[in-house]
Amino acid sequence: MKAVLFDCDGTIADSCGVICATMRLAFEAHGLPAPEDAATRGIIGLSLDEAIRRLHPVAEPALVATLVDGYRQAFRIQRADPDFREHLFPGMKALVQDLAARDDVFVGLVTGKSRRGVASICEAHGLTDAFLAVRTADDCPSKPHPAMVEECCTVFGVAPRDALVVGDSIFDMEMARAAGAAALGVAWGTHEPAPLLASGAYAVAETVTGLVETVDRWLADPIIQPVLRQAAPAL
Numbered sequence: 001m002k003a004v005l006f007d008c009d010g011t012i013a014d015s016c017g018v019i020c021a022t023m024r025l026a027f028e029a030h031g032l033p034a035p036e037d038a039a040t041r042g043i044i045g046l047s048l049d050e051a052i053r054r055l056h057p058v059a060e061p062a063l064v065a066t067l068v069d070g071y072r073q074a075f076r077i078q079r080a081d082p083d084f085r086e087h088l089f090p091g092m093k094a095l096v097q098d099l100a101a102r103d104d105v106f107v108g109l110v111t112g113k114s115r116r117g118v119a120s121i122c123e124a125h126g127l128t129d130a131f132l133a134v135r136t137a138d139d140c141p142s143k144p145h146p147a148m149v150e151e152c153c154t155v156f157g158v159a160p161r162d163a164l165v166v167g168d169s170i171f172d173m174e175m176a177r178a179a180g181a182a183a184l185g186v187a188w189g190t191h192e193p194a195p196l197l198a199s200g201a202y203a204v205a206e207t208v209t210g211l212v213e214t215v216d217r218w219l220a221d222p223i224i225q226p227v228l229r230q231a232a233p234a235l
Contacts, residue, residue: 001104001105001106001156001157001158001162001217002104002105002106002158002162002163002164002219003105003106003107003108003152003153003156003162003163003164004099004105004106004107004108004163004164004166004215004219005107005108005109005110005149005152005160005163005165005166006096006107006108006109006110006131006150006167007045007109007110007111007165007166007167007168007169007179008020008109008111008112008113008118008121008184009044009045009111009112009113009189010023010044010167010168010169010189010190011166011167011168011172011189012088012089012092012093012096012120012190012227013021013065013086013087013088013089013185014086014087014088015086015087016041016044016085016189016190016213017166018075019040019042019073019106020037020040021043022042022058022071022075022076022078023035023071023072024038024118025074026067026072026073026074027055027056027067027070029074030066030069031062031068031207032056033134034056035056035078039055040055041190042190042191043055044112044169044189044190045102045112045144045168045169045171045172045190046112046145046171047137047141047142047143048068048071048072048112048114048137049064049068049142050063051066051112052064052068052071054145057233067091067095068206069140070233072114074182075117082189084148086120086121086124086125088125089188089208090208091208091209091212092208093125093126094132095111095129095208095212095215096127096131096209097130098212099158099215100129100130100132105219106132106133106152106156106158107130107131107132108131108132108133108134108135108137108152108155109131109135109136110133110148110149110152110165110172110175111123111131111134111135111136111137111148112116112136112137112142112143113136114136114138114170115134115136115198116138117136117139118136119135123170132155132156133151133152133156135147135148135151135152135156139151142171143169143171143172143174143175144171144172144174144175144177144178145175145178146172146175146178146179146180148162148175149165149175149176149178149179150179151180153179153181154195158196159180160179160180160181161181161182163176163179163181163182164176164181164182164183164184164215164218164219165179165181165182165183165184165210165214166184166185166186167183167184167185167186167187167188167189168185168186168187168190168194168198169190169191169193170191170194170195170198170199172185173185173199173200173201174200175213176200177199177200178207182202182218183199183200183201183202184201184202184203184204184205184211184214184215184218185197185201185204186204186205186223187204187206194207213226
């Protein structure tokens with residue numbers, strides 16, 4: 001048996017715009033200059049407290065906690081709007097569901113979102129039953145710590161070397177490498193292919209179709225081992 005572990009924001013969910021807007025609201029509500037969207041995109045994937053520390057490195061712990069609460073409050077307000085939607089990238093729902101229906105692979109979710117955020121997006125898109133293990137910012141240290149991967153593998157009863165992490169950020173790639181799992185990047189999220197490859201991805205899928213093909217190849221013959229990974233051309 002193998003395991004495929006997906007990141008959420010920027011990989012499955014097209015949520016970067018919402019995250020950037022919410023971060024601006026959180027900072028502005030406390031009289032602070034709003035971070036540039038490019039800076040916020042660069043920290044997507046980290047747990048919220050770690051993300052805010054990187055965006056405001058001189059902030060005292062109390063201010064970080066206040067901004068975390070402000071972000072969550074701003075997000076709840078947006079989610080309460082009847083027109084609010086967290087969209088998925090086209091084709092990703094089908095990909096996850098197709099993998100979940102197979103009897104030779106476990107599917108998990110490893111994300112910097114909260115448990116509440118994961119429940120909301122999975123319920124909205126009918127993916128609640130697709131992920132047999134979920135690890136969030138509420139459960140584990142922030143990426144790139146390997147705990148999310150390690151704990152999902154323990155649930156599945158597979159070794160990390162038999163797991164593939166699919167993500168859009170360098171933090172996903174570094175987490176996979178730290179756990180001893182394989183890492184596969186996607187090009188439609190927060191980070192460009194070059195830094196993904198430099199951070200441990202053995203390839204970067206440019207399209208969902210390319211991702212399907214690459215995951216299928218890995219499941220059929222997962223010859224890529226973490227100690228042997230080298231930068232490879234984007235698909």
